[in-house]
Every structure is written in structure tokens, then in C-alpha cells.
Amino acid sequence: MFPDERSHEPEPLERELDQLCATARACYARGWVPATSGNFSVRSAGRIFITPSGFDKGTLAPTDLLEIDLEGKALGGQGRPSAEASLHTVIYRERTQARAILHIHSIWNTLLSGKFASSGYVVLRGYELLKGLAGVSTHEHTERVPIIENTQEYAPLADHLGSVLCDNPGAHGVLLSRHGLYTWGESVAEARRHLEALEFLFEVEGRQLFGQPA
Amino acid sequence: MFPDERSHEPEPLERELDQLCATARACYARGWVPATSGNFSVRSAGRIFITPSGFDKGTLAPTDLLEIDLEGKALGGQGRPSAEASLHTVIYRERTQARAILHIHSIWNTLLSGKFASSGYVVLRGYELLKGLAGVSTHEHTERVPIIENTQEYAPLADHLGSVLCDNPGAHGVLLSRHGLYTWGESVAEARRHLEALEFLFEVEGRQLFGQPA
Amino acid sequence: MFPDERSHEPEPLERELDQLCATARACYARGWVPATSGNFSVRSAGRIFITPSGFDKGTLAPTDLLEIDLEGKALGGQGRPSAEASLHTVIYRERTQARAILHIHSIWNTLLSGKFASSGYVVLRGYELLKGLAGVSTHEHTERVPIIENTQEYAPLADHLGSVLCDNPGAHGVLLSRHGLYTWGESVAEARRHLEALEFLFEVEGRQLFGQPA
């Protein structure tokens, strides 16, 4: 069902940026980036191409992307980087193979990240779809998706995210509580595969958990 | 994630009307204006451009819009203004910066406005998506969405809406019980951002509340 | 919100058939006619134009329609009329103003028609969307949608449907238990308005009722 050997030849940058924008538009169509929320990026040769703050993802095109360096400094493009650009730079630092990051808000990741905030993880196990995550070859895998408490203080949040990534080297994504999911991959295609697998499993879990009195 | 400084340069009227109609068609595609329900308007230079009564929003184009003045009197266009045009004029009077109003019916706003009618508010707090609302910079914000009892008596309803808007100066939207949501913004884009943020949060709340015996 | 005075000038037949097929395709896209289910018709000058049996509604075009008379006898077109064509002829006989009939299967009409089969009605009241039904001018209206026990014996079913329509002159639709909804209108647009209003309200009711142990 899923590829056992994944190609590691990097795609040309132009193609990756096209795929990033197509992914962002598809996320808008699914209701995953409402109200100009969410952000998306590609890393290439020490530069990050990232969505500008407050941009409607339903119409995103490569020329809308900003170029920043790995410290988050603007190199080119119109508009301002989102305050969350600092979280992208932390992920690229801690996940050295990552070339694409997707951040979205869904109904189910909002519900699960709130419900399990105190336990610190959403735990997914026993599902075939886990094999959509890189390096996972069996449904018997247990994926622990760390949950970080939401805050508007981005400097400590970036530090916190960095230590969570360091402490959970096998994690394919991180949740911010009642906020959203960050996931990544060695290509836009792999990041998108992770996104689709995690969100599918969040919905499966969520439909078993919600519906009763809060 | 969301814009901190929002541009206040008004968009050209023609572009606003195009965006209003695109928003109406997108709402139809999401099931938010079933059965020719809902209404949408833009204010410009003392005039209001508004959807006619009983029009299918799935095909709305700028030439379908009616032009009325701020007292609701017809100035141009075919068809009759909806009885709810009087609610638009009240909102434009009480929210002097508003340039666009969106009124839609969703499953979740119908359910929540019914459930909380007696308490008078749907309360939303602790969600990152609250930052989709103008002037809100933290998920720690509490948004109280007032609920007005539904009625077919539009003159007293308009008065009631006026006093609710006056008493709740921070509200970004108002619900009519088992009827629908009114929201607005300084542009169509801002009104749409409010709509997407509020409806996302209504669904998040609704999925925690419903499913058990009524 | 809804039209108070509805135009009764009949649309040209060609336009009605185009709208019927567009409605059928839209129903397919919403998952309301899965597995080649559902059927749709227009009446004009003593003839009925109806979908053939077992046809995928996602691709329906006017040239795919069959022509039958009011007794259900084939007049033209390829394929066989569905066994349910006899239900269309009964509806046209009992609802003399009806010019279009839509029959669809949805998750929510299947659930509600099963749950309330023994009480004989799905009762809808207190919702603004009731005004999407012809002649209804207030949310205080009570719509009782009759439920008929499902059967494969079409002759007695047609008789049963005829008497239910006769006994419930105000009904805008009829449910077959764990099967689907029939609704109609004086035009395709009106029938579609009834469909969208009823299905919206079935979902609102269903989300309050289901989710607990069966």
C-alpha cells in the first residue's frame, strides 16, 4: 500500500513550490486553513520559502511566497512572515532531512489536542494508515504525537518546540493545543502524505471519543 | 498566523462586489445557504448592494444585486430586497466601520443557537482560531456571540438587533436562534475571515456537545 | 430570506430538463444518490421525463431521460423506467400543481426514517429553514413528513403513497423507511429548494439524535 523504498532525489525547487501551493489550496478546500490561518514552507539550499502572514490559502501561488533565511530574516518577497515562521526554522534545524513543513487547523486536531493536552500526547496505534508515515512498516506501530500548550509567546514556544522535537526523534508531527498540527517531510509529497495520514487517524479517533457530554 | 496590522484602504467597489458574489457561491458549495436562504451585502458611499429575496446563491453574480439606501429603500436592480434587508441597515448603522455583511445558515450555528438560546450567548474561548477575528491577538480571548430569539416581526427584530449590537460593542457576529449567523467586516475579505473563524469554532463546540440524547 | 410571492409562469421545458439534470449531478456530488440510486422527473403537457433505471446520476444529461405517459407507459428514450416510476405518476396525480419530482437517499433521511418509522412522521418545527417550503411563512410552522414502510411491492406501495398524499395535503415530502425522500415542486427550482430545506433540517435533527448507543 505504501512505498517501502522512498526516493530521496530532491525535486527541482520550482516543482516543489508548485506542489506546496497546490497542497495549500487543497487544504483550504478541505476546511483545514480557515480564516487565513495555517502556514506552509519549503527549504532549499539554506533558504526557506514560506507563506506570508494573513494570506488566504485558497488562492496561493508561488509568487506569493516570502523568502527567509534559517534565522527567519526576510530575503525577498512581499508581505511579512508570520510570527510562526520561527517554528518552521526550529523544525528545519531539528529535522535536518526535512524539506517541507505544513501547518494546518482541523476540527479533529483541535478537539484531540484539547482533550489530550494534559497527557501530552495523542496516541495512534493499530491502524494500517500509520504506514503512511515515513519509516513505519506495520500497523502495530505506536505513533505518539506530542502536544505543546498553546501560547502567543513565540520565543519560548520555539524553544519548547525544539526540545520536544529533540526528545521525540521518531515523531512525524507535533500538535499545539486547540491550535493545530505541524508536520513535515523530505519533500512536499512526503509532508502531504504525513498530513493526510495523521488527519485521517485524528478523525477516526475523534469520532470514537466525541459526541458525549463535554 | 493572522494579520496583526490590517490594511484599511478600501477596495474598489467593483472588486468588493466580485468578492461578495464569490463568497456567496462558496457558501452555497459548503451547504451554508440552502434553499435560497442567506443574504449578503456591501456598503459603499451611503448605498447598500444586497442579494435579492429568494435568489439561489450558487449562481450569484454582481448584476443580480439590488441597490438600496441606508433606510432600505430600493434604488436599482431587479427583484425585491429580502425582509432581512432591515437587519443589514441596522448593522451598518451600529457598526460604522463595516463595509460588508454575510448572513448564513449552517448545521452547527442552527444547533448551537438553539441550545444556548436561553443563556443568550454562545461562548468561545481558548482557541487559536479566535485570532481570525479583527482585533483579537490571543487564544485567551473570550468571544461572546449574542443570540436573539427568532421572529418574523422584522421591525421589533431590527430594534432588538440594534440594542444587542450597542450592548455588545466587541461582538464580531450575532446569531438568530435556530435561524443563522450575521457577521461583518471592514471588507468582504475580513467578513469572510470572521465567517470562517466563527463557523469553524461552532463546529468544534458542536461536536463536543451533540450526539447524546436531545 | 425566502421568496414570499413565487412566480408561477412555467419555465420552458428544455430549461427545466437542463435544471433537472444539473440537480441530479449536484445530488450525486453530495452523496445523495449513491450506487446509481435515486430518480428524478419533470412533467410537461401530460408527459413525464424521467431518469432510466440504474443510471449513474453523476453524468446525467437531458438526452438520457425517458419519456413516459401519466400511466407510466414508455413513449420514448433508451433504457427502462425504474419500478419507482409508478410513484412519480401517483405524486403527479395527487399533487396537480407539481411539475418536478426529486427522489434521493441521504445518510440523515435514512437514519430518521428508520428511527421514526413506527410513529409515522418526522416532525420539524421551530426552524427558520422551514420557510424554504412553499407556502410556509414562519419558523413556527410544524412540518410533518410522513413515513411509509418500505416494500418491494410497488403496486400496493403506489396505492399507499396515494392515500398518504391525500391524507396529508400540506406535506412537502414523503419518506420511505430506511430508503429515501420524495419531494416535488411547481418547478425544478422549487423542488430543489424543498430538497435542500428538508435535508438541512434532517441533518439538524439527526445530529441531535444519533451518536448514542443504538
Place this chain on the structure above:
Amino acid sequence: MFPDERSHEPEPLERELDQLCATARACYARGWVPATSGNFSVRSAGRIFITPSGFDKGTLAPTDLLEIDLEGKALGGQGRPSAEASLHTVIYRERTQARAILHIHSIWNTLLSGKFASSGYVVLRGYELLKGLAGVSTHEHTERVPIIENTQEYAPLADHLGSVLCDNPGAHGVLLSRHGLYTWGESVAEARRHLEALEFLFEVEGRQLFGQPA
């Protein structure tokens, strides 16, 4: 509603492959093959045309398909067959009339196949939509969809599937627990009809069962 007499003239291969790919793309749009999951095939004259491993089904075209023989050996095309190709060959062997196989993952088939894994079947009865399954002419039919425990050991899984198909000659589909559905038909159109009917009924059952504490 459903065809009583189904045509058994085989469609030309080219047309079947086009329909297979259109079905795969439609499944992607419905969220039924997330994260490059799922697989699809057509049998013709002793050859099987099947989706390659790890391919995004949202863009599938006939030239992407692999050609294998009935033992699963590659005959042509780029990429590797999925490990699950062995399950397709077993189904074609046990269901000698089958010319198309569809394998998808949905929220509801994942939930139901997990919940009923220990009882060995999802039981569907009393629904009109059962008539979407070949040879079923009444809603009084009882469809028992066998559930096989998921495993990554494909050789014993293929054997297990073979014996389940043999023991359940009337079954129109088989579930792998917390994994997905296999269904088939004498044409792509028939397989798709089975898929739409089964998934509709899984959702109807699922909405009655889930929502309470797990």
C-alpha cells in the same frame, strides 16, 4: 432504483482503464485513499492492470498502471506492484466473474471493521441501498461483510482471504480490520456501485454506533 437486468457484455479494455482511473480520482476527492493508500485493478484476458505502490490516487491516469499476470508477476509498466497485489490475484481467482477490484480506506470502514473484528462480520440489513449490490432485489436482504484480522504477512493473509471468499460465496466485499474494504464487480461500474452502496451503509451504521465513549 437499481438495474434488475445487468448487461454482461464486457466494456472495451481502454474504457475500463479510463473508468478505473476516474474512480480512483473520485475516491481521492472523497478522502477514501489518503496518504497514497488504496489500490485499484482491472482484469482482462488473463492480465491484471493495477495501481503501483505508493502512488497518489488523486492524479491517476491509465499510463500509470502496471501490468501483472494472475500470479502477480510484473509484465509491464513503471514502479513496483504493491504487496497487496497478491490479494487482488486471490480475489480474481475466487471470484471468476470479477473484472475490477477497488480497495479503499474510509473513516467509517475503519471504525466498523475495528468494532466488529471479534464478531467477524459487519451485518447490514433492512436498507434499500442493499439493492445496489449485484443480485440483491430487496431491502430485506442481509449482507454479511466478513472482517479479516489485519497483518503485514501477505502470504498467510492471501490464503486467509481465499478461504473467506470461498466460505462466503455471497459476499460483495471483505474488510481488513482497521485497514480498509475490498470490493469488486463484473465491470468497473459495478465495482463502483458496490463501493458506493457499502460505504453509504457503513456510514449509516457508524453514525448510530459511534459518539459514545469508546
